[in-house]
Amino acid sequence: MEKALKTVKLYDESPYERDFSGIVKGISPAEDGCRVILDRTLFFPEEGGQTSDRGRLNGFDVVRVDISDGIISHYVKCSPSELAEGEEIRGELDWGHRFSNMQNHTGEHILSGLLHSHWGSENVGFHLSDNIVTLDTSKELDEADIKRLETEANRVIYQDLQVDCRYYEPEELSGMVYRSKIELAEDVRLVAIPGVDVCACCAPHVAHTGEIGLIKIIKAIRYKGGMRFTFLAGLRAFEYVSGLQDMTDRLSHMLSESPERLDLAVDRILRQNGEYRIRIKEEAGKRLEDGIADIPPDKHDAVLFTDSIDNVVQRNAVNRLAGEHGGICAVFASDEDGGYNYILALRDGDARDISKLLKEKLSARGGGSSDMVQGNVKASREEIVKALGIEE
Numbered sequence: 001m002e003k004a005l006k007t008v009k010l011y012d013e014s015p016y017e018r019d020f021s022g023i024v025k026g027i028s029p030a031e032d033g034c035r036v037i038l039d040r041t042l043f044f045p046e047e048g049g050q051t052s053d054r055g056r057l058n059g060f061d062v063v064r065v066d067i068s069d070g071i072i073s074h075y076v077k078c079s080p081s082e083l084a085e086g087e088e089i090r091g092e093l094d095w096g097h098r099f100s101n102m103q104n105h106t107g108e109h110i111l112s113g114l115l116h117s118h119w120g121s122e123n124v125g126f127h128l129s130d131n132i133v134t135l136d137t138s139k140e141l142d143e144a145d146i147k148r149l150e151t152e153a154n155r156v157i158y159q160d161l162q163v164d165c166r167y168y169e170p171e172e173l174s175g176m177v178y179r180s181k182i183e184l185a186e187d188v189r190l191v192a193i194p195g196v197d198v199c200a201c202c203a204p205h206v207a208h209t210g211e212i213g214l215i216k217i218i219k220a221i222r223y224k225g226g227m228r229f230t231f232l233a234g235l236r237a238f239e240y241v242s243g244l245q246d247m248t249d250r251l252s253h254m255l256s257e258s259p260e261r262l263d264l265a266v267d268r269i270l271r272q273n274g275e276y277r278i279r280i281k282e283e284a285g286k287r288l289e290d291g292i293a294d295i296p297p298d299k300h301d302a303v304l305f306t307d308s309i310d311n312v313v314q315r316n317a318v319n320r321l322a323g324e325h326g327g328i329c330a331v332f333a334s335d336e337d338g339g340y341n342y343i344l345a346l347r348d349g350d351a352r353d354i355s356k357l358l359k360e361k362l363s364a365r366g367g368g369s370s371d372m373v374q375g376n377v378k379a380s381r382e383e384i385v386k387a388l389g390i391e392e
């Protein structure tokens with residue numbers, strides 16, 4: 001492969017061009033295909049936390065693009081024999097993917113600019129994948145500030161401000177204030193949104209903020225002394241909000257309540273559910289009383305099975321049984337997973353021995369004192385009776 005000159009970045013000047021022609025300057029075998037170097041390209045490489053453009057070269061899929069020492073490599077799904085050095089080939093971007101990246105990337109400038117000017121917070125990390133964008137910043141913000149940030153960012157969109165991207169001569173830069181993660185000596189390309197942000201950046205951006213359409217912060221967590229924002233812009237934000245609306249519509253239909261009143265409906269259901277649980281436990285407690293009364297006084301073991309009941313009721317019942325019967329005294333109350341929560345006592349022995357038995361035979365969990373143990377066992381009533389070696 002001949003020593004290639006730096007690739008001309010057509011996307012710098014023409015971020016809205018979707019296809020181009022270029023001369024093959026180098027071609028070599030690479031992962032699942034070949035690596036192609038052109039004299040010029042519209043393909044933005046993986047750089048600065050952003051994934052690379054996708055598309056085709058002469059109809060072959062471009063799966064990844066990277067840059068090293070100013071030379072941009074396209075990883076193309078074809079064999080090296082299908083393209084020739086010196087040949088002029090056509091490149092075509094996956095424009096939907098590219099424009100979405102432009103919307104999200106410019107959205108990141110707006111958020112970072114506002115965070116910097118309003119809160120003195122620095123952008124310390126950025127990742128733009130094909131489905132999610134995260135932005136790490138240096139200062140913590142409370143909920144009200146996060147809402148304000150999102151509102152302000154969308155206001156910048158409505159103002160439809162021009163986004164100016166160009167290279168600056170070193171003498172032009174003296175006295176200029178701009179955000180930059182690294183100290184740049186040459187090829188300083190600034191992205192300026194008037195009154196919002198000036199930042200050194202090499203990626204393609206939209207020409208006017210109105211093209212972003214919408215910025216939605218979908219998650220904000222405290223992270224390494226600052227914040228990690230997960231946000232979506234443009235079409236991705238629209239699709240996210242649209243998906244949420246579909247969900248609220250489904251819930252609205254299921255709960256027969258208007259979308260605006262869903263929280264009230266869920267609150268009502270949770271309260272009703274809590275009341276039902278209390279009632280079920282009370283009734284199970286009554287049935288347990290009947291069960292205790294039915295056990296003959298001279299019976300050695302006294303083991304009862306019941307629906308879910310209050311833990312205190314269960315414990316009191318076991319204490320009463322242990323006061324009257326010398327063998328295994330236990331109440332197994334069904335849980336929500338088809339197993340049983342058990343409390344078990346053994347007046348004339350060590351209750352932990354019985355618990356051990358359940359652990360060995362039925363992989364039960366639990367523990368306690370020699371007087372009383374409690375735990376959970378995932379087994380049927382028949383399996384438990386058999387494991388304990390008792391007659392019900």
Ligand SMILES: [Zn+2]
Nearest residue numbers: 105191201203
């Ligand atoms: Zn940028």
